Amino acid sequence: MATAPAILSDPPLPAGLGQGYHWPDAHGHFGPYGGLFVPETLMHPLAQLREAYEHYLGDPEFQAELDADLQDYVGRPSPIYHAQRWSRDLDGAQVYLKREDLNHTGAHKINNTIGQALLARRMGKTRIIAETGAGQHGVASATVAARLGLECVVYMGEVDVARQEANVYRMRLLGARVVSVKSGSRTLKDALNEAMRDWVTNVDDTFYIIGTVAGPHPYPAMVRDFQAVIGRESRAQMLARTGRLPDALVACVGGGSNAIGLFYPFIEDAGVAMYGIEAAGDGLATGRHAAPLNAGRPGVLHGNRTYLMEDANGQIIETHSISAGLDYPGVGPEHAWLKDSGRAHYDAITDAEALAAFHTLTRTEGIIPALESSHALAYAAKLAPTMRRDQSILVNLSGRGDKDMHTVATLEGLVL
Amino acid sequence: MSRIAERFASLRGRGRTALIPFVTAGDPHPSTTVPLMHAMVGAGADLIELGVPFSDPIADGPVIQRATERALARGVSLAHVLSMVRAFRAQDPDTPVVLMGYLNPIEVMGYERFAVAAQAAGVDGALVVDVPPEEGAELVAALRGRGLDLVYLLAPTSTPERIRLIGEVASGFVYYVAVKGVTGAGHLDLDAVAARVSTIKSAIPLPVGVGFGIKDAATAAAVAAVADAVIVGSAIVSRIEALEQTPEAIPGVIAEFLADLRAAIDAVDAG
Numbered sequence: 001m002a003t004a005p006a007i008l009s010d011p012p013l014p015a016g017l018g019q020g021y022h023w024p025d026a027h028g029h030f031g032p033y034g035g036l037f038v039p040e041t042l043m044h045p046l047a048q049l050r051e052a053y054e055h056y057l058g059d060p061e062f063q064a065e066l067d068a069d070l071q072d073y074v075g076r077p078s079p080i081y082h083a084q085r086w087s088r089d090l091d092g093a094q095v096y097l098k099r100e101d102l103n104h105t106g107a108h109k110i111n112n113t114i115g116q117a118l119l120a121r122r123m124g125k126t127r128i129i130a131e132t133g134a135g136q137h138g139v140a141s142a143t144v145a146a147r148l149g150l151e152c153v154v155y156m157g158e159v160d161v162a163r164q165e166a167n168v169y170r171m172r173l174l175g176a177r178v179v180s181v182k183s184g185s186r187t188l189k190d191a192l193n194e195a196m197r198d199w200v201t202n203v204d205d206t207f208y209i210i211g212t213v214a215g216p217h218p219y220p221a222m223v224r225d226f227q228a229v230i231g232r233e234s235r236a237q238m239l240a241r242t243g244r245l246p247d248a249l250v251a252c253v254g255g256g257s258n259a260i261g262l263f264y265p266f267i268e269d270a271g272v273a274m275y276g277i278e279a280a281g282d283g284l285a286t287g288r289h290a291a292p293l294n295a296g297r298p299g300v301l302h303g304n305r306t307y308l309m310e311d312a313n314g315q316i317i318e319t320h321s322i323s324a325g326l327d328y329p330g331v332g333p334e335h336a337w338l339k340d341s342g343r344a345h346y347d348a349i350t351d352a353e354a355l356a357a358f359h360t361l362t363r364t365e366g367i368i369p370a371l372e373s374s375h376a377l378a379y380a381a382k383l384a385p386t387m388r389r390d391q392s393i394l395v396n397l398s399g400r401g402d403k404d405m406h407t408v409a410t411l412e413g414l415v416l
Numbered sequence: 417m418s419r420i421a422e423r424f425a426s427l428r429g430r431g432r433t434a435l436i437p438f439v440t441a442g443d444p445h446p447s448t449t450v451p452l453m454h455a456m457v458g459a460g461a462d463l464i465e466l467g468v469p470f471s472d473p474i475a476d477g478p479v480i481q482r483a484t485e486r487a488l489a490r491g492v493s494l495a496h497v498l499s500m501v502r503a504f505r506a507q508d509p510d511t512p513v514v515l516m517g518y519l520n521p522i523e524v525m526g527y528e529r530f531a532v533a534a535q536a537a538g539v540d541g542a543l544v545v546d547v548p549p550e551e552g553a554e555l556v557a558a559l560r561g562r563g564l565d566l567v568y569l570l571a572p573t574s575t576p577e578r579i580r581l582i583g584e585v586a587s588g589f590v591y592y593v594a595v596k597g598v599t600g601a602g603h604l605d606l607d608a609v610a611a612r613v614s615t616i617k618s619a620i621p622l623p624v625g626v627g628f629g630i631k632d633a634a635t636a637a638a639v640a641a642v643a644d645a646v647i648v649g650s651a652i653v654s655r656i657e658a659l660e661q662t663p664e665a666i667p668g669v670i671a672e673f674l675a676d677l678r679a680a681i682d683a684v685d686a687g
């Protein structure tokens with residue numbers, strides 16, 4: 001008698017995820033990573049947030065409201081798409097794309113902002129703040145703020161304001177105040193610093209919507225749980241489509257939210273390899289990159305212990321990436337833990353490789369990807385030819401490239 | 417008894433409220449700091465808080481952020497700060513020095529190595545802004561092992577349970593952050609501060625310093641009426657910033673400012 005592959009009978013994992021993997025622990029630690037490294041003023045507000053989050057995580061009414069919004073407002077479930085022409089060209093594994101680029105506002109970021117904004121409203125907060133790099137999280141935050149009638153302030157590094165003009169304008173159209181941050185390296189990390197300062201100052205009425213799986217506990221776990229809808233859908237969709245789980249998952253890693261959102265529901269599926277792709281910028285050897293998991297070491301920044309890009313004295317150093325959304329010197333603590341534990345692999349893709357993949361996908365499949373997502377695509381293009389044609393790779397297409405038209409055109413010497 | 421505890425005991429004996437100035441080490445130039453520390457002691461500082469520059473100072477407002485950037489532009493590291501303290505200590509064996517900063521530079525140096533080097537340099541304690549008691553056990557152990565105090569912040573948002581928790585691990589003194597906000601921010605609500613300080617004092621048997629938002633003689637005097645120590649940072653650092661081009665004038669100007677604060681505090685202590 002033929003036995004069906006075990007995977008076929010696996011039901012999609014529930015939101016809580018059972019069995020062996022149970023991180024973070026009660027103190028927000030993922031092994032030695034994560035935790036709560038913040039000034040005393042924020043300790044009690046974080047405890048209140050944790051309590052509210054844990055309460056609503058199990059509240060059917062909250063979950064029903066979230067699910068309805070994800071369906072009707074975001075447009076979920078997002079499809080998976082078999083990139084057949086591209087797969088043929090790569091001559092190896094079949095490449096599938098999880099189409100987060102089709103979400104309202106154009107990226108995965110809104111899965112998380114919807115969740116946190118609903119939580120903010122439940123907690124009686126009237127003002128939300130956010131940090132943003134590429135502007136996608138800022139746009140997603142401004143969007144949900146407009147919809148819920150909440151005041152919204154978005155912090156964005158001066159450098160990013162210049163390279164993501166279109167998104168700055170979108171945020172302003174949506175009624176958000178965009179504050180250009182002029183301290184430090186004037187990019188995402190400094191925007192996060194400034195948002196923390198705002199939060200310390202306005203903690204009574206303000207909810208800080210962090211845009212990735214970084215920050216102090218409970219943010220890394222909470223943002224992961226809101227983004228895990230990506231992996232839950234993907235798991236069911238791949239089973240329905242191919243009758244089995246994908247052999248490999250590939251996602252870009254800035255702070256790591258789209259990657260962990262995809263990975264998390266597959267963590268206990270030992271047969272599914274996971275690849276998180278950082279930005280190698282000009283190349284890891286040049287030092288001009290944003291790849292802490294590949295070329296950094298552990299330290300403490302923005303409320304948690306994780307891999308960082310830092311100098312010999314523990315100062316955080318400037319990062320470089322063609323994509324503003326990956327230009328961050330830290331990474332979510334759960335990725336640090338998945339790296340050390342060997343469950344996921346982390347590699348890096350240069351600006352040039354990402355740009356090539358950007359053009360390839362655009363011309364081959366008629367899909368213009370975000371530059372962030374292009375890092376994952378470039379890695380999949382290396383991985384696929386090393387695998388068999390009956391194997392599959394699922395790439396998280398975390399966002400669309402509309403916001404990057406200006407950057408890409410400038411690189412080609414064009415003025416839009 | 418630690419140098420900090422000794423200093424507070426002797427101040428209490430004399431009915432004197434401590435004046436604790438904060439400056440960022442190496443701002444605007446590494447050569448400024450040690451002479452400035454001596455000048456501050458001469459003007460009536462009882463303890464000195466020395467800021468260790470860090471690239472991402474999330475608890476600091478624009479004034480101290482810019483000081484940090486000036487020091488970092490000169491390459492000032494934790495090791496440099498320790499050597500400044502060593503130089504200060506060679507002339508002043510009595511005035512306690514507390515390092516104030518963020519964890520990562522200490523994490524990179526290693527807790528044990530930091531504790532050994534800090535003790536050898538003549539540092540008396542550390543206030544690590546982003547290490548709450550929940551994450552501080554190893555750091556406390558390393559510092560205690562070398563006789564160093566770990567000073568903790570308390571905030572307007574600290575619950576009674578948190579005040580108790582911090583009371584269990586803090587030593588030297590505790591630092592009440594008088595406003596919700598970053599350094600240099602805000603407007604002091606003096607009645608609220610007085611009430612909070614008395615709550616803290618009934619829960620923690622350590623001296624209570626109050627800082628954030630003290631900018632002149634009047635606010636210093638008002639805080640002196642309720643606290644064991646008056647901590648002044650941004651008001652000093654902004655004066656340093658104004659003299660960036662003439663650093664030789666810094667010790668004199670800051671000494672004059674502190675003398676004014678000292679006189680106002682002394683008047684409260686005498687009354």
Ligand SMILES: Cc1ncc(COP(=O)(O)O)c(C=O)c1O
Pocket residue numbers: 107108133134135136137211212213252253254255256257258259324325326370372373398399400
């Ligand atoms: C499309 C897209 N993908 C990925 C990222 C990186 O963030 P994360 O690593 O949290 O998914 C961003 C961030 O702005 C983004 O806009």
